[in-house]
Amino acid sequence: MGRWQAWCVVGVAWAVGCSLSPTEPGDSDEGKRGLETRCEAAGGDFYERAPATLCIFGERQGTSVGPGFACPEGFPNRLGDGELLLCNASGEFPAEILVEIDGRYPSCTDCELDAGDVGADVEVGDVGDPGDVERCDDPDELVWVDGQAEVEGSFAGTGLGEALSCDSNASVGHVYALTTDASGDLVIEVEADEGTFVPALSVRNVCAQRASALPGACLRHRAQPSKNVAVLLSAEPATYYVWVSTPPAADRGTYRLRASFQARPEPQDLEACEALPEVSLGDGEVLGLGVSARGQFEVGGPLCGHDASSRAEVGIDVEADGVWSIDLLRGQGQGFAARQRSECSRAEGEVCGDIILGELRRNLLRQEVEAGRKTLSLGNLPDSAIPGYGLELRHSSELEGQSCARPQVLDVSARDEDGVFEAVIAASLRGYRDSAAAECGMNGRDRVWELVLTEPSDVRVEARGVSGAPLSVTLSSSCDAPGDCSVGGVARSGLAAGTYYVRVDGDLDDPADIELDLRVAPALVGGSCEVPGEPVVLAIGDTAQVSLRQEDGFSGVISCGAEVVRDRVVPLDLVEAGDLAIVATGEVSLEDLVVEHAPSCEVSGSCGDAHHGIAALEAGNQVVKLGGSPGVDEGDVEVSLELLKPGERCFGAQLVSLDHDHAVGLGGYQPDAMPGCVSGGLAADRAYAFELSETSTVILTLTPADAQQAVALWLERGACDAAHELACEHGEAGQPATLVLGALQPGFYRVWVGGDPGDSTLHISTN
Numbered sequence: 001m002g003r004w005q006a007w008c009v010v011g012v013a014w015a016v017g018c019s020l021s022p023t024e025p026g027d028s029d030e031g032k033r034g035l036e037t038r039c040e041a042a043g044g045d046f047y048e049r050a051p052a053t054l055c056i057f058g059e060r061q062g063t064s065v066g067p068g069f070a071c072p073e074g075f076p077n078r079l080g081d082g083e084l085l086l087c088n089a090s091g092e093f094p095a096e097i098l099v100e101i102d103g104r105y106p107s108c109t110d111c112e113l114d115a116g117d118v119g120a121d122v123e124v125g126d127v128g129d130p131g132d133v134e135r136c137d138d139p140d141e142l143v144w145v146d147g148q149a150e151v152e153g154s155f156a157g158t159g160l161g162e163a164l165s166c167d168s169n170a171s172v173g174h175v176y177a178l179t180t181d182a183s184g185d186l187v188i189e190v191e192a193d194e195g196t197f198v199p200a201l202s203v204r205n206v207c208a209q210r211a212s213a214l215p216g217a218c219l220r221h222r223a224q225p226s227k228n229v230a231v232l233l234s235a236e237p238a239t240y241y242v243w244v245s246t247p248p249a250a251d252r253g254t255y256r257l258r259a260s261f262q263a264r265p266e267p268q269d270l271e272a273c274e275a276l277p278e279v280s281l282g283d284g285e286v287l288g289l290g291v292s293a294r295g296q297f298e299v300g301g302p303l304c305g306h307d308a309s310s311r312a313e314v315g316i317d318v319e320a321d322g323v324w325s326i327d328l329l330r331g332q333g334q335g336f337a338a339r340q341r342s343e344c345s346r347a348e349g350e351v352c353g354d355i356i357l358g359e360l361r362r363n364l365l366r367q368e369v370e371a372g373r374k375t376l377s378l379g380n381l382p383d384s385a386i387p388g389y390g391l392e393l394r395h396s397s398e399l400e401g402q403s404c405a406r407p408q409v410l411d412v413s414a415r416d417e418d419g420v421f422e423a424v425i426a427a428s429l430r431g432y433r434d435s436a437a438a439e440c441g442m443n444g445r446d447r448v449w450e451l452v453l454t455e456p457s458d459v460r461v462e463a464r465g466v467s468g469a470p471l472s473v474t475l476s477s478s479c480d481a482p483g484d485c486s487v488g489g490v491a492r493s494g495l496a497a498g499t500y501y502v503r504v505d506g507d508l509d510d511p512a513d514i515e516l517d518l519r520v521a522p523a524l525v526g527g528s529c530e531v532p533g534e535p536v537v538l539a540i541g542d543t544a545q546v547s548l549r550q551e552d553g554f555s556g557v558i559s560c561g562a563e564v565v566r567d568r569v570v571p572l573d574l575v576e577a578g579d580l581a582i583v584a585t586g587e588v589s590l591e592d593l594v595v596e597h598a599p600s601c602e603v604s605g606s607c608g609d610a611h612h613g614i615a616a617l618e619a620g621n622q623v624v625k626l627g628g629s630p631g632v633d634e635g636d637v638e639v640s641l642e643l644l645k646p647g648e649r650c651f652g653a654q655l656v657s658l659d660h661d662h663a664v665g666l667g668g669y670q671p672d673a674m675p676g677c678v679s680g681g682l683a684a685d686r687a688y689a690f691e692l693s694e695t696s697t698v699i700l701t702l703t704p705a706d707a708q709q710a711v712a713l714w715l716e717r718g719a720c721d722a723a724h725e726l727a728c729e730h731g732e733a734g735q736p737a738t739l740v741l742g743a744l745q746p747g748f749y750r751v752w753v754g755g756d757p758g759d760s761t762l763h764i765s766t767n
Contacts, residue, residue, distance in 0.1 A: 035074045035089055042072040044087070052097050053089035060084045060105035079334060081357055136207035139177040139241060142259055149178065149259040152193060155246055156253070173245030175207060176257065179238070183295070184263040185277035186235045188217075190244050191227030193254040200245045201228040203292070207241040214240075216292040216331075216388025226286035229279050233312050234267040234295025270301045270311055273344035276375065278315035281324065283397045289314075291378055293387040301379070304337040304352035308379025310387040313344075316374045322397035323406050325366040326376075328355040329390035336389050337379045338364055344375040356381070361392075368400070403435050404479035407450040407501060412520045420521040429504070429512030436480075438505035441472035441487035445512060448479060449502040456496055456523035456530035458553055462489030463504045466513040472505040479503075489517070493553035493567075494528015526568050528555035529601035535571035535621060538643040540578055540668075545585075546570050548593070548626045548637040557625050560607035562594045564627030569601050574619050574643060579652030581613040581642040582624075588637045594627035601625075612651035612720060613644075645669060645686070650720035653687035653750050662688070662762045664702070664753050673752050675714040677728035682712060685754030688762065692746045696766040700739040702753050704760045707734035711755035715739055723750065730755075 032048065039046040039055035043063045047054040055075050057063040060083055071078050071087035079086045079093050084105055086093065142149040153174050180186065190199045203217035219228035232240070244257055262277060281287055293312035300309045318324065328338055335356040342349055353364040380387045401408035412421040432445045451459070463471040475490040476483025479501040484490045506512050526533040536544045552566045572580075580597075584590040590612070597614045598605025601623050606614075614624070628637065647654045649672050656662050669684040692698070702713040714728035726749075731737035753762060 038072045038074055039087075044072070047101070049097060051090050051092045052094060054097075054101075055087040056084070056101065056105070057087065058082060058084040058105075081334070135173075135175045136241070139175045139207060142176050142178045142242070142257075144261065147261050151176065151257050152254055153244065153257060154254040173243055176242045176244070177207075178240045178242055178259055180235065180240070180261055181237050182263045183234060183236055183265055184261055186232040186240070186259065186261050187229065187277050187279060188232075188242055188257070188259045189227050189229040189279070190255055190257045193256045198226050199228065199255045200243075201230055201290075202243040202245070203230050203232065204241050204243070205238065214292040214388070215294060216290045216390060218331075219288045219290045219390070226288060228288040228290075230290045230292065231277050231279065231314055232295075233277065233291065233293045233314075234264060235292075236295065267296050267299050268311070268313060270299065271345070272313055273375070276313055276315040276344070278317050278373070280317040280319060281393050281395050283320040283322065283395060285395050287393040289391040289393055291389040291391070293378065293389070296387060303377060303379035304339050304354060306337045306354065306379060307382055308337055309382055310380040312378050312387065312389075314376045314378070315344075316376055316393070318369055318371050318374060318395065320395070320397045321371050322369060322395055323367065323400065324369040324396075325394045326364040327392040328353065328362045328364055329392060330355050330357075330360055331388070331390045335359070335381050336387070337381065338389070338391070339377040340365060341375045341377070342370075342372075354381070369395070399431060401447040401449060402432055404448060404501070407448045407479060410449045410451045410502070410518065412451065412518070418521070420519065422519045423517075425516040425518060427504075427514050427516055429506045429514060432512075436503065438472045438503075439474055439482055439485035441485070442470055442505045442507055443472070444505055444507045446503055446505040449516075450479075451500045451502055451520075453495055453497050453500065453520070456494055456528065458491075458493045458521045458523050458527065459495055459500070460489065460491040460517075460519040460553075461502050462517040464488075464515045464517065465506060466515065469507050469512075471514060474501075474503040474505075476501050476503075491553050493555035494523045494530045494557075496530050524549075524551060524553075526570065527552050529557055529569060532569045532571050532601055532623070535573040536641065537573045537575065538580075538641065539575040540643055540645055543640060543642040546626075546639050546641060548628055548632075548639065550634065550636055552628075557601060558594055558596050558607075558627045559604035560594055560596050560627075562607075562627070563630060564594050565630050565633045567594075567625060567627040570624045570626065570641070571601070572622050572624060572641075574617055574622065576643070577619045578617060578646055579613055579615045579644045579648060580617055580624070581640075581644055581649060581651075583640045583642075585638045585640050586636075588632055590639075592629055592632045593637065593639075594629065596625040596627075598623050598625065612649065615652040616646065616654070647686040647688060648672065650687055650723070650750070653689040655689045655691070656751075656762070656764065658690060659765050660763070664760045664762050666753070666755065666757045666760075669757070671754065673714075673754070675712055675728045675730070675752060675754065676725050677714065677730045678712050678754070682754040684757050685712075685752055688751040688753065689748055690751065690764055691748050692744055692766070694746055696744055697740070697742040698744050698749075699765050699767070700741075700751060701736050701763045702731075702738075702760055703736040703763075704731075704734060704755070704758065706758050709733060709756045709758045709760070710735075711737050711753065711760050713737035713739055713754075714752050715741065716750040716752065717747070
């Protein structure tokens with residue numbers, strides 16, 4: 001790859017410094033020469049500037065860095081991610097070096113201009129030289145009036161150009177110059193004044209230099225309605241360039257850009273609770289918040305269990321009671337810690353969290369909030385880059401449970417010794433509106449709850465109106481998606497771990513005091529695909545007893561069209577191919593059950609007539625699903641499973657082709673049928689089948705291989721329990737048995753072969 005030395009950089013607001021070292025090290029520099037060799041051999045770029053000796057990798061450098069990537073020997077310390085990874089022979093990562101390297105490896109060198117997630121791609125065409133250079137020659141000045149500056153802008157008529165935004169899709173932009181003559185805290189916010197777009201915001205020290213963007217001061221939040229806010233803590237006196245931009249296909253309406261400044265001669269102190277810079281979070285608002293704390297780089301201390309290399313604090317003015325959430329966004333940084341307090345100086349009720357390398361978003365909190373000022377404390381993780389923090393704040397003043405934006409959380413953490421949660425929860429639909437159409441029953445005012453399952457579970461939820469009015473209950477895996485709906489309640493077995501939603505609908509005119517009866521239990525083994533249990537292992541001749549249990553609920557595993565009220569899964573491991581005989585051994589007959597065979601639990605299988613068993617199964621793993629019809633809703637149903645040889649019983653008759661010889665072996669078979677031409681029974685028999693597509697004369701011949709062997713041959717038509725024998729012949733020892741039947745109608749016919757154990761040949765022909 002390459003090797004380069006740092007040189008003096010002029011024109012940026014912070015000192016990058018100079019290196020007076022020669023480009024090539026001398027002979028006494030053997031250690032560094034060895035580091036350089038190892039770096040280049042690994043595909044990295046070698047960078048040397050005291051106190052850092054770096055080997056640089058990542059997508060921006062041209063090297064793919066996967067999860068298991070290891071820095072070369074001699075570079076034990078690392079900083080960065082797959083986009084830009086710095087391996088350091090020393091333990092120091094000076095801020096000015098990080099800024100310089102970020103500028104030398106731009107994150108977007110040949111970006112396509114597209115609309116991202118706010119519109120379709122557009123034809124950009126030839127737009128000439130990027131317009132940002134001309135705008136940077138004469139940017140609009142923001143004028144301070146009593147510590148405030150404000151301007152209204154419009155993208156209408158603005159041409160395309162490189163907007164120098166952190167949003168690579170943004171190619172329509174305006175730039176403003178904002179000058180401060182003292183150190184202090186600078187708050188800059190932008191929001192759409194009209195239109196459906198959300199302007200991106202970027203603050204930098206050098207107008208036309210992407211690498212001069214302040215860490216944490218580049219925001220591209222797009223959720224609506226929202227605004228983007230950048231907070232520069234302990235900012236040095238300087239001229240800052242504020243870029244406001246939007247993708248080319250976005251609605252180019254007007255926007256409002258505001259700035260406020262509060263002088264602060266020194267960096268914030270730890271736990272500083274006075275005169276914090278403040279941003280507002282309005283009723284129902286979504287806020288993209290970036291905090292650039294380069295001026296706090298030397299103020300470190302403990303935060304949320306981390307030894308933060310930099311600490312900073314920001315006030316949040318929550319304008320209305322409701323519920324709010326805070327998500328941490330890692331962006332291009334290494335990660336950071338965050339703490340929220342309702343009162344700055346009180347630790348009671350504080351919420352702590354962090355986001356680390358490998359995570360892009362992590363929720364810090366989601367809870368009820370009262371209007372008033374809150375405090376956010378932010379801190380860099382050890383050995384991370386210049387402190388810059390990205391967050392997303394959301395607020396809603398809706399009643400808890402009014403909509404999917406604010407479902408009420410069901411706390412099911414209190415379990416008994418068997419891991420079961422069971423409770424009756426008093427609730428009401430008073431004050432709620434009809435926010436979603438019910439899928440069944442009542443469709444009036446409704447309320448939604450969020451249910452989080454940490455393990456596969458059986459869930460039952462019932463809703464009862466105190467007045468006796470009917471209520472509809474819906475259980476779904478997505479709040480806005482269809483689910484299981486029933487009047488009075490819903491029960492599901494074997495729900496996978498995850499988040500589910502319970503919605504209750506009632507009459508708009510009813511007082512709507514209700515009781516929610518909820519039961520959550522660990523999923524019953526064998527009751528669903530989530531917990532199928534150990535497979536039943538069967539070889540030829542083996543039997544096993546299984547049960548459709550009283551406690552089995554409805555999990556929805558059966559794909560057959562028949563209605564079932566409970567079901568279960570029986571995994572099988574068949575050692576050999578064969579026919580699976582299924583017999584209900586109790587008072588319930590097999591006709592009252594629904595039987596489905598499938599290669600695995602998660603896929604649909606065959607749902608044919610299985611009143612006696614399932615024929616022609618291959619060896620290996622598979623499942624049988626058992627379901628009870630509405631009449632089979634009480635008590636255990638015992639079922640016997642037996643693996644038989646192919647064709648050993650009537651239901652397993654093997655389909656054979658016409659006009660071909662078929663080898664028949666009766667070794668190991670037992671007698672099952674009762675042919676009319678045989679007295680005293682046979683030693684063994686087995687069943688075959690064939691199909692006629694047209695009316696035909698059929699000739700069947702069974703020829704024994706041994707002169708001492710006597711064989712029998714008979715033909716049937718009809719179901720196994722109501723078969724009609726058409727013809728039968730029991731041959732002498734060593735002689736073939738032959739049947740000739742004329743004018744047989746199209747359809748399926750069953751052929752039985754029997755006699756002494758041994759081999760023979762079956763031939764079926766037509767004319």
